[in-house]
Amino acid sequence: MNVTLSVNEVVEMVDMPAWAVALSGLGVLREDEPMSRHTTLAVGGPARWFFRPANRDALMSAMAAVPADIEILPLGRGSNMLVPDGGFNGLVIDLAELNELSVNGCSVSAGAGTRMSRFARQCADQGLSGCEFMATVPGDIGGGVAMNAGCFAQQVSDSLVRIDVVLRSGELEEINAADLQLVYRHATLPAQSLVVAATFTLHPDSPEQIRERMRTMRSRRSATQPLTQPNCGSVFKNPQGDHAARLIEAAGLKGLQIGGARISSQHANFIVNEGEASSADIVDLIHRAQRVVEEEFDIKLEPEVRLVGEWL
């Protein structure tokens, strides 16, 4: 591959560690990239390093080159991620380019960077049912697996068969879904690994009926959730036998604002960025909701949104 660099780019690279120079030849590499550009909450300080590998092979070579003391953070669409205002002092790896999708009978395989909505649309076109919910979740397949995403009585673990992961060493490993201990909004992945692809088995149904179910799910969502403002979906997991939204509302916290962040007046398990929110505002609201709900109901709400990086 012939790459032409400007004088400024050459000067910048002189200051880079050798592993970063290697990564810049394997995809897009940026320094101090604002994470507010990559999260649906539109908050978060800079990633010290931000890398978007050109393809799977590039990712494997990159992982082999990155020193073990550099912390990595896999990134999908950032729709379930809260990054501190101080940023992430490691390497964010954006898997957007790994977005191939293939259908073979009832088996559908997709790269980690495939949007779940695109996956759902393809399945509907092929008359394959089981992942309709994905039409309404704004993340990628990799993030969906990592979170065992779900709603409307469907979740990733219902139809996931196996995944491919790239380990911290750069090696590729295939893992059966049964070995991921998939539970409500959680998958157990090897430490510091990245999901690069996932295979699902679905079942045949009429494309029109599948699309109709997707339409119903979408309209139920837009009627009940604040989808026009930056948010991360449900902030807390639902405790056994109850709903986080009900508890937060019953505690009188619906509509509460701290700085630029607010507990949505439409859905109490959503926090919205009113425009100028900081990550600290959002975390303050999370802690306030946890404290008040625990005092009132003796229930400790557990965040579903992933607080990544270091929080004071």
Ligand SMILES: Cc1cc2nc3c(=O)[nH]c(=O)nc-3n(C[C@H](O)[C@H](O)[C@H](O)COP(=O)(O)OP(=O)(O)OC[C@H]3O[C@@H](n4cnc5c(N)ncnc54)[C@H](O)[C@@H]3O)c2cc1C
């Ligand atoms: C409006 C809205 C509605 C939502 N509704 C739902 C819903 O109904 N149900 C639901 O479950 N979620 C919902 N969410 C949350 C979110 O969309 C899901 O959790 C989704 O699966 C996250 O995908 P992502 O690609 O955005 O992941 P990210 O937010 O980018 O990452 C989430 C976590 O997964 C890790 N991760 C991401 N990609 C990989 C990878 N390739 N390999 C290893 N780890 C990885 C990240 O490091 C991080 O810890 C909603 C969010 C929004 C904004």
